[in-house]
Amino acid sequence: xxxxxxxxxxxxxxxxxxxxxxxxxxxxxxxxxxxxxxxxxxxxxxxxxxxxxxxxxxxxxxxxxxxxxxxxxxxxxxxxxxxxxxxxxxxxxxxxxxxxxxxxxxxxxxxxxxxxxxxxxxxxxxxxxxxxxxxxxxxxxxxxxxxxxxxxxxxxxxxxxxxxxxxxxxxxxxxxxxxxxxxxxxxxxxxxxxxxxxxxxxxxxxxxxxxxxxxxxxxxxxxxxxxxxxxxxxxxxxxxxxxxxxxxxxxxxxxxxxxxxxxxxxxxxxxxxxxxxxxxxxxxxxxxxxxxxxxxxxxxxxxxxxxxxxxxxxxxxxxxxxxxxxxxxxxxxxxxxxxxxxxxxxxxxxxxxxxxxxxxxxxxxxxxxxxxxxxxxxxxxxxxxxxxxxxxxxxxxxxxxxxxxxxxxxxxxxxxxxxxxxxxxxxxxxxxxxxxxxxxxxxxxxxxxxxxxxxxxxxxxxxxxxxxxxxxxxxxxxxxxxxxxxxxxxxxxxxxxxxxxxxxxxxxxxxxxxxxxxxxxxxxxxxxxxxxxxxxxxxxxxxxxxxxxxxxxxxxxxxxxxxxxxxxxxxxxxxxxxxxxxxxxxxxxxxxxxxxxxxxxxxxxxxxxxxxxxxxxxxxxxxxxxxxxxxxxxxxxxxxxxxxxxxxxxxxxxxxxxxxxxxxxxxxxxxxxxxxxxxxxxxxxxxxxxxxxxxxxxxxxxxxxxxxxxxxxxxxxxxxxxxxxxxxxxxxxxxxxxxxxxxxxxxxxxxxxxxxxxxxxxxxxxxxxxxxxxxxxxxxxxxxxxx
Amino acid sequence: xxxxxxxxxxxxxxxxxxxxxxxxxxxxxxxxxxxxxxxxxxxxxxxxxxxxxxxxxxxxxxxxxxxxxxxxxxxxxxxxxxxxxxxxxxxxxxxxxxxxxxxxxxxxxxxxxxxxxxxxxxxxxxxxxxxxxxxxxxxxxxxxxxxxxxxxxxxxx
Numbered sequence: 001x002x003x004x005x006x007x008x009x010x011x012x013x014x015x016x017x018x019x020x021x022x023x024x025x026x027x028x029x030x031x032x033x034x035x036x037x038x039x040x041x042x043x044x045x046x047x048x049x050x051x052x053x054x055x056x057x058x059x060x061x062x063x064x065x066x067x068x069x070x071x072x073x074x075x076x077x078x079x080x081x082x083x084x085x086x087x088x089x090x091x092x093x094x095x096x097x098x099x100x101x102x103x104x105x106x107x108x109x110x111x112x113x114x115x116x117x118x119x120x121x122x123x124x125x126x127x128x129x130x131x132x133x134x135x136x137x138x139x140x141x142x143x144x145x146x147x148x149x150x151x152x153x154x155x156x157x158x159x160x161x162x163x164x165x166x167x168x169x170x171x172x173x174x175x176x177x178x179x180x181x182x183x184x185x186x187x188x189x190x191x192x193x194x195x196x197x198x199x200x201x202x203x204x205x206x207x208x209x210x211x212x213x214x215x216x217x218x219x220x221x222x223x224x225x226x227x228x229x230x231x232x233x234x235x236x237x238x239x240x241x242x243x244x245x246x247x248x249x250x251x252x253x254x255x256x257x258x259x260x261x262x263x264x265x266x267x268x269x270x271x272x273x274x275x276x277x278x279x280x281x282x283x284x285x286x287x288x289x290x291x292x293x294x295x296x297x298x299x300x301x302x303x304x305x306x307x308x309x310x311x312x313x314x315x316x317x318x319x320x321x322x323x324x325x326x327x328x329x330x331x332x333x334x335x336x337x338x339x340x341x342x343x344x345x346x347x348x349x350x351x352x353x354x355x356x357x358x359x360x361x362x363x364x365x366x367x368x369x370x371x372x373x374x375x376x377x378x379x380x381x382x383x384x385x386x387x388x389x390x391x392x393x394x395x396x397x398x399x400x401x402x403x404x405x406x407x408x409x410x411x412x413x414x415x416x417x418x419x420x421x422x423x424x425x426x427x428x429x430x431x432x433x434x435x436x437x438x439x440x441x442x443x444x445x446x447x448x449x450x451x452x453x454x455x456x457x458x459x460x461x462x463x464x465x466x467x468x469x470x471x472x473x474x475x476x477x478x479x480x481x482x483x484x485x486x487x488x489x490x491x492x493x494x495x496x497x498x499x500x501x502x503x504x505x506x507x508x509x510x511x512x513x514x515x516x517x518x519x520x521x522x523x524x525x526x527x528x529x530x531x532x533x534x535x536x537x538x539x540x541x542x543x544x545x546x547x548x549x550x551x552x553x554x555x556x557x558x559x560x561x562x563x564x565x566x567x568x569x570x571x572x573x574x575x576x577x578x579x580x581x582x583x584x585x586x587x588x589x590x591x592x593x594x595x596x597x598x599x600x601x602x603x604x605x606x607x608x609x610x611x612x613x614x615x616x617x618x619x620x621x622x623x624x625x626x627x628x629x630x631x632x633x634x635x636x637x638x639x640x641x642x643x644x645x646x647x648x649x650x651x652x653x654x655x656x657x658x659x660x661x662x663x664x665x666x667x668x669x670x671x672x673x674x675x676x677x678x679x680x681x682x683x684x685x686x687x688x689x690x691x692x693x694x695x696x697x698x699x700x701x702x703x704x705x706x707x708x709x710x711x712x713x714x715x716x717x718x719x720x721x722x723x724x725x726x727x728x729x730x731x732x733x734x735x736x737x738x739x740x741x742x743x744x745x746x747x748x749x750x751x752x753x754x755x756x757x758x759x760x761x762x763x764x765x766x767x768x769x770x771x772x773x774x775x776x777x778x779x780x781x782x783x784x785x786x787x
Numbered sequence: 788x789x790x791x792x793x794x795x796x797x798x799x800x801x802x803x804x805x806x807x808x809x810x811x812x813x814x815x816x817x818x819x820x821x822x823x824x825x826x827x828x829x830x831x832x833x834x835x836x837x838x839x840x841x842x843x844x845x846x847x848x849x850x851x852x853x854x855x856x857x858x859x860x861x862x863x864x865x866x867x868x869x870x871x872x873x874x875x876x877x878x879x880x881x882x883x884x885x886x887x888x889x890x891x892x893x894x895x896x897x898x899x900x901x902x903x904x905x906x907x908x909x910x911x912x913x914x915x916x917x918x919x920x921x922x923x924x925x926x927x928x929x930x931x932x933x934x935x936x937x938x939x940x941x942x943x944x
Contacts, residue, residue, distance in 0.1 A: 554884040558852060561881045565904045566804035572906035593905075600904040607883070 020260065022270055023246040037226045039260040042246040042270035044239070046311070047138035049268055050077075050085065051254065051261055054098065054131050057082040057091060060254055061261060063268075065247045069119045069137055074250035082135070086113060086124065094126055094135065103127045105233060105265050109314055112140060123314040129262050132254065136268050140313055151319035154182050159326050168331075168338035172203035175302065175327050180205040182319055183288060183312075185304035189213060190292070192300040195508045196426075199223065202300065223301075227275070231291035231298050234265050235321045239287045241309035242276040267317065279305075286310040288317075290324035294331055302327070339512060346376030346516040354523040363450075363524065366458070367391040376520075377513055379460040380441060386456050396461055397438045408432055409447055410455060421521070423447045424514055426462070429504040436504060440464050444506025446514065448521040451528065458524070460517065462506035546614050553610045557603045564603075568596040598744070602731070605746035609730060612753045617658040624652035624710070627659060628686050631666035635674060644674065644682040652688055653708060657778050661754045666712070668747040669774050673714035675741045678769070685713040698765040699724070700775065707760070707777040718768040727764065728752040751776070795821040797844040799831045799861055800879075801853040805902065809848065812913030818921065820845060828856030832864045835871060843874050846920050849896075851880040851887055859890065866895035873927050875920045879913075 021041035043049050048069035051061035058081055062074040070077070070085045077084065083091040090111060097103060097110045107127040115121045122137040158178030165171035172190040180188040187210055192202035197220040204214040231237070253260055263269040279287055286306035292299045302324055349371045357365045363386045366373050372393045373382035381394030383402055390399045397405065409415050415423050428445045429436040444462025449455075571593045574581065581589065625648070632646060655662075666686070673684045689695045689709040697709060719727060719734065726732050733745040751774075755762040760779040766772035796818070800806040806824055813822065823844070825831045831849075847865060851858040858878065865871045878891045878899045891899050900916065903909045 551884075554882055554887075555852075557883075558881045561902075561904060562802055562805075565881070565902060565906075565909065566802070568904055569804050569808060569906045569909070596904060604883075 021248050021252055022273055023248055036260075037230055037272055038262050038264045040246075040263060040270040040272070041252050041260055042248050043136075043263070043266065043268035044241070044270055045245040045247045046240055047136055047268040049137070049249065049266065050082065050135040051249070052082055052094075052133040052135060053256060054128070054133055057094060057098075057133070059085070060132060060256060061249045061251060063247050064250050069122065071116070071119070078250070086111075086135075090124070094124075094133070097126055098128065098133050103133075104129075106235075107134075107136065107265055107267060109318070110135075113137065125267065125314060127265050129265070131256070132261070134261070134263075134266060136266060138268070138314065139311070151182070151315050154178075155319050155322050158182065158323055162323075162326065162330060165334065166337075167341060168334045169203065171327075171330065171334040173205070175323065176203045176205040179290075179302055179304065179320055179323055182323070183304055183316060185286075185288065185306045185310075186210060187213070187305040189303045189305075190300060191218075191303050193228075193298060195510075196220065197228075199300075222278070224274070227272070228298050230264060231289070231301065232293065232296070235290060235324060236267065236317050237269075237287075237289040238267055238312040238317055239271050239276070239279070239289075240312050242271065242279040242285055242287060244309065246270045267314075283307060286312075288312055288320065290320055291328075292324060292331060293328050294335070299328075299331060343512050343516070346513070347519070349376035350516065350520040350523060353520070354527055357524070358527050358530075363456075363527075364391050366524075367393040373458065373460065376516065377446070377460050378462070378507075379444075379446070380463040381461040383459045383461070384457075385459075386450075394461070395441045395463065396459075397435070397442050401435075401438055402459070404434060405432070405445075405459070406455065406457060408434075409457070409459075410449075415447070415449055420518060421449050422514060422518055424509050426508040427505045439504040443504050444509060446509050446517050448517050450521060450524055458517070458521070462509070464503070465505055465507055550611065550614060553607050557607045560603055561600060564596045564599055568593055571596070602744050605731075605744045605750075609746055609750055609753065612661075612750055612757070617661060617757055619656050619658060621654055622657050622659045622662065623654050624662070624688075627663045628652060628666050631663050631670055634663070634667045635671040644677070644684065646670070646684045646686065648686045650687065652686075652710070653690075655708070655778060657758055661757065662778065665751050665754050665776065668751045669712040672747060672774075673712055673716060673772075675743070676714070676716040676735075676772070678715065678717050680715070683715045685711075687711055687713070697775070698773075699763050701761050701763060703779065704761050704775075704777045707779045709775050709777055711773050711775045713771065713773040715771040718770050719764065719766040719772055720768055721766070724764050724766070728762070794842075794845040795823050796846045796848065797831070797834065798822055798824045798848045799826070799828065799853060799858055800824060800848070800850045801826045802850070805850070805879075808906070808909055809913055812910045813917060815910065816914045816917040818917050820921070827854050828858055828860045830855075831858075831861040832856065835861070835865060835868070843871055845874070847874055847876045848916070849876060849878050849880075851878060851882055851891070859894075862891060862894050862896060875924070875926065877916050877920065879916075 020036055020039065023042045043063050045065055047063075048065055049061075049063040050059055052058060053060055058079060059077050062077045064074055066072055066074050066077055072084075081091065082094060086094065090113065093111045097108055101108050103126060105127070107125045110124045110126045113122040113124050121140045123140050125136045125138075126133055128134070158175075158181070161174045161178055162171060165174045172192075176188045176190050179185075187204065187206040189201045190203035191199050193199050194217075199218045199220075199222070201213045201216045201218075204212060206212065249261060279285075282305075284305045285308050288302075288304040288306075290302040292302065302320070304320075352371055353366050353373070353376075356369060357363050359365075363384060367382065367384050368391065373379075373384065374394050379394065381392065381396035383393075383396045384391040385402070385406060390396075390402050392399075392402075396402065409423055412423060415421055424446045425431055426444045428442055429439050435442060441463055442461040443464040445459060446462075447457055447459040449457045571589050574589050575586065575593070628648060670684065670686075674682060688711065689697060691706050691708055697704070700709065723734055727734065728748045728751075730749040731745040732749070733743070752762050755776045755778070758778040760777035762774065762776040764772055764774050796813075798806060798809055800809065810822065813820075823834065825834060835843075849858040849862055851862075858880070862876065862878070865874065865876055872895070875897045876895070878896045879902055880887065880900075881902050883901050888899055897920075898916070900912055903912060
């Protein structure tokens with residue numbers, strides 16, 4: 001505090017010891033928050049005030065300007081009956097109003113006192129406070145009766161306008177316009193208090209040439225707590241000449257009770273020096289303020305400013321009061337319809353988001369499409385954690401900062417709550433100091449978890465308040481005038497002070513927004529669950545159809561084999577009765593039998609092939625040397641009679657694979673190598689190429705890179721390159737049925753399927769007359785070099 | 788032969804050719820028992836229900852895939868029935884489905900054979916079955932005390 005008038009902090013409060021008068025004692029910046037604004041001891045000098053004992057209407061206190069209005073000094077009036085001022089008729093009227101009208105907390109116009117001498121025509125209003133009647137007299141402001149404004153018509157039109165308004169903002173805009181039309185003030189603002197009690201010019205009607213203040217925010221301190229409190233119990237606060245003089249009551253205390261007069265409901269109540277100075281510093285000469293309440297709480301104010309001193313006659317005040325009361329009554333429904341709109345908007349946008357995500361099958365749609373997570377929420381940025389990474393939109397912290405924040409969030413019990421899993425703050429740095437470095441982007445945080453297991457979440461960020469709102473301090477850069485309290489009582493200065501108090505803070509999240517975030521969470525989770533269910537269904541379908549296929553293959557094979565067996569049997573019997581057959585026919589019957597046997601093995605191969613694709617593999621660590629040994633045993637290559645050689649020049653590695661299936665791969669390849677041999681005795685080699693080894697890999701597909709490649713090489717007849725693809729097709733044979741030991745042409749097809757089931761590839765390199773090499777990988781699994 | 792000739796071999800087989808092969812094999816193996824053929828699982832169970840009161844067959848040959856209550860049901864009935872449980876039961880089927888194999892052994896089948904397509908092999912499998920189950924293997928003695936009152940004629944051996 002840098003103002004010279006500031007008393008030391010421990011100075012006694014001027015109102016702590018006896019009756020107080022703002023005129024005499026003043027007020028300072030340190031004690032203004034406890035200033036007795038209800039008992040200022042003074043009134044504004046444009047009116048006169050009488051305090052009457054309720055029982056006999058004896059004058060107890062009089063404003064010191066009584067000569068000006070009534071022609072007599074306060075001393076002369078003290079202890080006299082009120083008739084002395086208002087006459088017998090006026091006294092009777094007062095008595096009647098006091099006895100019959102509800103005038104507690106509500107000043108009522110009793111009568112008009114005709115002009116007498118220097119004083120003009122006076123409006124006489126009266127209200128009750130405890131055991132006294134307070135009589136306030138002000139100039140009517142009407143030169144002649146005929147010039148009277150028709151306030152009734154004005155109010156009626158205004159109410160109609162307001163009722164037709166759609167939504168809260170429109171309602172307030174019309175209210176401001178109607179009040180301005182009625183009062184003729186230079187500027188009428190609807191000033192709305194936020195949850196943190198700072199205020200915003202929510203609607204405005206003004207003289208054309210004035211700069212708009214619409215949308216400006218003002219710190220809480222600009223309307224101190226006592227002022228806010230007093231507005232809960234009165235309907236109007238006129239200050240027609242803010243810089244005008246104040247007059248004291250004589251005496252300051254009620255002689256009956258010794259207490260100062262409670263002036264809460266006095267239209268003439270003297271304004272706090274702080275307030276009048278603040279207005280003066282903005283160049284405002286007159287103000288009229290009316291509260292708008294909601295549920296007994298101060299929702300906002302109708303604030304009228306005039307740049308020259310003015311007059312607020314009783315009738316005008318009554319008309320404005322009526323409008324303020326209508327506003328208070330209608331506010332709730334206007335606000336509810338506004339809230340409904342506000343609640344429906346995110347709801348609609350969120351529905352769209354989820355629908356889009358459902359179509360795309362990906363939640364990322366929430367951040368990279370229109371609308372996005374930012375469209376429903378008033379936030380500066382949003383981040384979605386999904387598939388182990390952040391998807392951001394708008395202004396958010398860095399991914400590393402998000403990771404740390406997520407870690408911190410997951411440790412919080414409120415984030416894991418079963419009923420309302422949400423974290424919400426308007427000052428992240430207060431709860432989580434590590435975030436101070438990015439408070440500009442993320443002072444406000446609203447976060448909901450999407451999945452506990454995968455740590456998925458949605459987080460909205462709201463920037464520091466300073467960054468977002470249009471502070472009232474800015475347009476008031478240069479104080480117009482500076483009163484005795486220095487530059488403190490200017491919007492600019494209070495803005496600077498308030499800047500400190502809103503550092504690292506955002507505008508608070510509303511209940512509507514928190515609820516909306518929670519509902520979006522449910523929608524997203526439903527979507528995720530629905531997708532999981534769909535996947536489970538598909539899996540079940542797949543399993544079922546696999547089982548059905550399996551059963552079908554067996555049934556088909558069974559049903560085909562039965563007649564085959566019968567045919568073979570009859571052919572056999574025909575052959576048995578040898579005498580009925582000549583050599584020709586015997587050959588035919590033998591052919592018949594051979595065909596049935598071949599058909600039998602075709603069916604077996606088909607069945608086997610169809611099962612290879614569907615049975616579950618069993619991955620274990622397998623020593624491939626053992627597997628090759630077993631495969632050689634199976635194809636009879638160990639019973640070497642010297643007509644061929646099988647070499648395994650270096651030990652094979654161990655590998656995670658399905659032992660039985662890999663043995664089948666080797667046995668099929670080895671059996672082919674033996675079968676398709678040139679006239680010379682075949683030399684067969686089984687080996688591998690390590691992933692890092694520098695060795696030729698002819699025809700190797702790209703997918704084989706980085707994996708061990710196994711091979712079976714023969715010195716056989718070889719294959720033309722145009723057949724390299726076909727040989728892996730089911731039942732594809734390159735040679736006559738009975739050449740090279742026959743066979744059904746299933747071996748390589750089965751090899752390919754088994755290799756593919758391991759995630760690997762199989763291919764061939766061959767030259768006719770030189771030999772073939774079959775290569776394959778059992779991809780994806782690490783190979784270990786043999787010990 | 789260590790069994791009374793009156794005793795019977797029960798065969799569930801819906802395919803005529805395959806039943807003929809059974810009889811051929813029995814002839815070759817010198818089996819002297821009567822054969823009682825049924826073609827559906829239901830019929831098989833009905834016959835066994837009668838004989839459960841009196842005398843049990845010495846051997847049951849079951850095909851699995853037969854109409855109207857298949858061999859599986861007959862198998863389950865036999866192995867769940869106290870007095871029939873110890874009768875040797877041999878499954879003879881074209882199905883090589885491991886599920887069938889598991890099922891039959893789970894139910895207590897004594898052996899499971901896939902019928903070969905080659906007639907010679909088919910005969911040999913059957914002859915081995917007859918040899919093993921009617922001569923080689925030792926079975927509970929009480930079986931012998933029972934008398935088969937089946938009325939089907941013995942095959943003309």
